[in-house]
Amino acid sequence: MSTCTKPAPSTAVSPASADGDAFTAEVAPHLHLLYRTAMRLTREEQAAEDLVQDTLERAFLNFARYEPGTNIRAWLLRILSNVGISGFRRVARRPQTSSIEAVEDFSMYRAVRTEGIAPLDVESLVLNRIGEEAILAAIDALPEDFRMVVVLGDVEGFPYKEMAAILEIPIGTVTSRLFRGRKLLQRALWEHAREAGILTSTRTSRSA
């Protein structure tokens, strides 16, 4: 139609027209967050790199949908979580190492008291003897759904509302997964303490 006119050229740089350089500047500060989270999700360096690369590719193609000024960390992690689910999880799912059914059969609080340790001494007598790498190993042993909320909540410090947006689940599900995930983490830390001889040395030093 002859009445059809060309749209006026936009002068503002909107995300819709952002090129690779603008995109790179926007996401570069968040590579640490993406890499760390991908490492916990995949537990392998090469798989983590692939996951971050796929996440960035999808983020670039969808950058027009990102609203400037909104939470880009949550936006990028939502993409990472989606890419992880559709790609990585199907091919690389491992047998889950923890039985979710048994989660409530273990209480670290109760175990500590059974061991004869005053609960509020747990930090000096047990926790401070657990190495930092053992904390990561305990997180990595969690079943995937629980691992993700523990990583987002306790490693990255996201509030519940943002975790719900990232994982696209209700806040109530975030709350229940955090409860079980942290209980499983307590169990893993306690088992580590026992296997590493920390409880034995604690017993010795207390009776000395």
Add this chain to the structure above:
Amino acid sequence: MSKNPTISRAWVQGAAGRLGVSEATVRRWIRSGRLNPVCRDVYGQVFPFLDRELGPAELAEVERHIAACPGCEEHFAFDGTVLRFVRQRVPRALCPPNLQDRLLAPFIGRAAPEP
């Protein structure tokens, strides 16, 4: 049938779901004293409490209970200690510089995608 008429079937069902055990197990735990329904309900809020995610009314309810129940107060403090330990001590790796370069390389100088 529950021996304790004040504990509703709905509570037992809810607890069984939350705890991932059967209703019979929940009833056994209540009878043995391992599970106190009031403390158990409050304890279900332990992490939202520690994470400062409770609304004013829920927060007041939890604070009222733990102020009056030394067992719950200690239990909450214990979980708070473990939680702080994990948050403070968990290693937070950085993305190595050469990997950052590799990850961003495909986008440098690239035209905006077609809308």
